[in-house]
Amino acid sequence: MGHAVTTPILALSKVSKSFGPIEVLHGADIALHPGRVHALIGENGAGKSTMMKILTGYQPPSAGLVMLQGQPVSFADMGQAEAQGISLIHQEFNLADHLTVAENIFLGSELRRGWFLDKPAMRARSRDLLGRLRCDVDPDRLISDLSNSDKQMVEIAKALLRDTNVLIMDEPTAVLTRTETAVLLDQVRALRGHGTAVLFTSHKLDEVVAIADDLTIMRDGSVVWSGPANEMDEHQMAEAMVGREISTLYPPKDSMKGALALEVEGFHVPGFAEDIHFTLRKGEVLGIAGLIGSGRTETFEGLAGLRAAHGTVRINGDTVTIRHPWEALALGLAYLTEDRKTRGLLLTKGLRENLTLQSLHKFSNWVINTRAEDAALNHAVTEFDIRGSRSVDVGSLSGGNQQKLLFAKTMLSDPDILVIDEPTRGIDIGTKQQMYEFIRKLAAEGRAIVVISSEMQEVIGLSDRVLVMRQGRIAGELTGDSATEDAIVRLAMGVGQSAPLERTA
Amino acid sequence: MTIATLSSPKIKMSVIGPIVALVVLIIMGALMNPNFLSAGNISNVLSRSAFIGIIAVGMTFVITAGGLDLSVGSMAAFIAGLMILVMNTALPVMGIGIPIVLLGMAVALFAGLFAGMLNGVLITRLGMDAFIVTLGSMGIYRSLVTWLADGGTLSLDFSLRTFYQPVYYGGTLGVSWPIIVFALVVIGGELLMRSTAFGRHCAAIGSNDQVARYSSVRVARVRMLTYVMLGVLVGIATIMYVPRLGSASSATGLLWELEAIAAVIVGGTALKGGFGRVWGTVIGVLILTLIGNILNLTDLVSPYLNGAIQGAIIILAVVLQRGRKPGQ
Known part of the structure; x- marks a missing residue:
């Protein structure tokens, strides 16, 4: 008809x-x-x-x-x-x-x-x-x-x-x-x-x-x-x-891999993840795939001190204990939440307050230097292309601009190790492309990056290496051409051959 | 009220509202009784405001950070009782003099600090609800002071009291000590709320504590500090209060917690947290004290209706606050 x-x-x-x-x-x-x-x-x-x-x-x-x-x-x-x-x-x-x-x-x-x-x-x-x-x-x-x-x-x-x-x-x-x-x-x-x-x-x-x-x-x-x-x-x-040609959505993976930034062994998040082990190098983007409920988010929240967890964690070769988010931040590890509306941003506050919340100590010496904050906001708006009025509450920005602001906020604390959970949830393709470029640029600066995502294309297109999680465990690791949607689905669902995992020391 | 409704945008209403109400009250008072604006009456009103005012500044931080403290009135009574008891006991040893007064003040400050810390620990470390915890500690302190006074009144030794009295009745440069201390607390509080990381963190936690946690803010510590600070301020208020009457009983500080909370809300701080302003609280305290003062000075309305008018003002303030929210 x-x-x-x-x-x-x-x-x-x-x-x-x-x-x-x-x-x-x-x-x-x-x-x-x-x-x-x-x-x-x-x-x-x-x-x-x-x-x-x-x-x-x-x-x-x-x-x-x-x-x-x-x-x-x-x-x-x-x-x-x-x-x-x-x-x-x-x-x-x-x-x-x-x-x-x-x-x-x-x-x-x-x-x-x-x-x-x-x-x-x-x-x-x-x-x-x-x-x-x-x-x-x-x-x-x-x-x-x-x-x-x-x-x-x-x-x-x-x-x-x-x-x-x-x-x-x-x-x-x-x-x-x-x-x-x-x-x-x-x-x-x-x-x-x-x-x-x-x-x-x-x-x-x-x-x-x-x-x-x-x-x-x-x-x-x-x-x-x-x-x-x-x-x-x-x-x-x-x-x-x-409104323009999109040649490639994903920027080239050309960052130089450096020394080991993060080593995790025998890491448990009670009720969510068991025996997690992986390594991450400077300049590397590590993708984490898996179904929702596979313990991806919880593992990294545990690592960032947001959940009770135990296991061996080494940052730049030193064994560390992280029980609180500020301890993670002090060690240069930041976790960027998947839930920007209820965990990432204060929707009833302005852009400035949100931007500097995570790194307020940099702006305050007893008293907060609002001029420095405004300068930081100007810089963030330019660098991350945040559009929208400065005077409105963050809640009235579009999802893409909120995500960019959240990104800018996290980057203001200058982490060496950055975990980004669902970097592009609910944002449009133009902004996605921008986010991918930011992420690869951070890797090129020598930062170690973890990207957790439900979009397999994104994990594959962005990461140097992909870990697949299933039911709270690491089901397998995929690198280079072996990282295909099909391979990820097999590991995530637990069907077909499970790639033998070599334990990284 | 007509002036207030004329200013059209509701966002400004919450800022201007309390100021307008205060100005209206002052004009009303001045018209009704020529003594209202006399130096004596103004000093009297401000001195009376000081106790609740000092406590309300601390309460502003607690409420802004999403908490509540119902125990401050009982806490003040308990600290007053403790202070009198310690000073009376030390009197034979130390004699009358500045050291014994300093001892009493130290007792009050530390007792306030510990009481605030106890509330803070129960709320932040054990994750209990602030309402329940402070409802409990309110009962405990009230009962303790009754027990200390054996159901009656604890009185400071008469000669000691005479020596200590200038702390309430005296002053410098024509301004009484309670007013000076109140002013210092307000200036410090305003600066702390408006311009420091601590103030910003309080507002962030009250606005959404999950966001604050994910932003690496030390949520438990900031919350804890708001209760400790409030406890210390209760101690300071008690130091000013004891020389006024020189006694403490189970009726001391009755309903102070509600007056302090009311002042905070009338001043435009959001009861559910996330936004607070110290200068607003000061205006709130002045409004509530002035109502009582005007009713006492005039015979239009019975002073027994003081509570009813204060209650109406509180409800009105919250209605105006609500109007701010959905007005997109």
Whole structure:
């Protein structure tokens, strides 16, 4: 069925949006059709979220029309859009952790029998809705016990309960593992089969290729390409988003390897990792792959003194004991968290306070020298290309700029050994490329670097050597051409031949 | 209030609000009673503010770092009792003189330090909730002072008291000692909060302690220090307080903790932490003291309604703070 024939269920026509004198969306068009999956891609700040907010009635357009079933409408608020069957699933889960699955699905529209809740009916309805999504989570389980993909399913079930015929998802796969993503994409296909119009954003172009029927690409507040998704390949999409040719995403691995910077032996993080051993040289980028839950993050949090751990750790040949993060920092080891919003940055504080928080001692001699802080901020903004107003709270910066600020903050403490957990989570391809260049540049300066990532391409493209973790242990080491996605998956899943591990002394 | 609502942006409201309220109170007081602005009354108001004020400066740091201390009132009573007991016991040996007063002051400072440290250790090292820990220590100190006084009142030896009295009633350059000490504590506190790494770390921890931890801030130590500092300031306040009445009983320092917390909040510090300002706390203390003073000087409203008006002011302050948050 040609999509041009059907009337779009929800569309924007020449929609602009201004905040004060600044126009952030310039006459954009988009059309969502029943039973089709529409992907919306673009760099951070390209205007995707603004477009989604207008589609869901969260914000009114400054000019242009929102069309529902071909008729112009104006939603006063999200509730009105929801009443018309339009649901938005935010990137961050909107679920109450201490309530059960069923309680969350029915939150705000509980079924009652007389004065009391009709729990059996809600449980049955929940099971039914989740069944439609082919998700067999027990409705009585607490949200806090669920995996991310199951939480995503609960969000979708919640939307289905409200008779959703347009489902809008903001980066639904950002926090999902590969397997979880596959499950989610299957459910999206099922929804499409039921005639739901689906719009989603993602920075993972392979997913777009895998599932999207229609595609809209945005850059700097305008739609730069729109049409059937199969007319574009990943490379063309990336170039359209960035607006220039992307020759190579990953910089060359040309740093000189120096002396051993870090040696780890028999390292245990109780409950998460056992018998971890590896070495890291100056000027080297060591990639850590493995499924979420394989103990990657916990191992390095243990190493950085953020978790209870024990084992032999040598830095530059000296045996050290690290029990607290500041002890790690004093030894030149810094850990850059994967969770920039709740562990990395103070979202309600400004750029300056955030930038210098980790190395405030460098700026204070009894009293903080704010002029020196401002100079450091100027320097960081230039060096790391942080865009956005200086006067705003960090929480209102885009994800990419937050990540760059977090990076700048960590680098201000001048670590010799840097562990970066998920360096590019939720950031666009242009910023990714910048991050990769920063990382390789730091290696070229002679720093020893560990990159933990769920994106295998990233681990392979960035690292000199890859360690794969599985169930809290190191499953194998891959170097050079042997580091392929296939080899990583085998080790991470524990299938096929396991590469014999030579213990490094 | 009309002036306050005229200033449209709500962000400024939280800054201007307390100042406007203070100015309005001063004008009201001046109109109602000509003695209000007399040097005697101003000195009286400021001296009375000093005890709560000194404690509230310390409380500002505790609250900014995401903590709370309910024990300060009982702590002050206990320290006062301990101080009187030690001084009375040492009197036959040391006689009346500056050394015995210095001994009493040292006892007060160390007792405050240890009491603050005890709260801090329980909260930071054992990871207990600040509310629960200080609720417990509040009961313990209150009971201890009642026990020390055997249910009655501990009185400082009369002649010793006369010798010690100038610390509260005396002064220099026409300003009484409590006011001078209060001013020094405020200046020091403001500098510490605004311009030092410690102040910045307090705000960071109160804002998000995980971020602070991942940023290599010594979270436990900073938190600990806020409680220790508060304890020492309670000791200082007690040193000023004891010469005023020369006695301590189970009613000493009653509800001081709530007055101190109220002053901090009225001054614009966020109760859930992450943002604090010492000068705001000073304004908060002055507002709360002035209300009582005005009610005493005029007969429009019964002074017995003092608590009700203070309560209304506290609630109003929090409402204004809330308005700041969702106003994007």
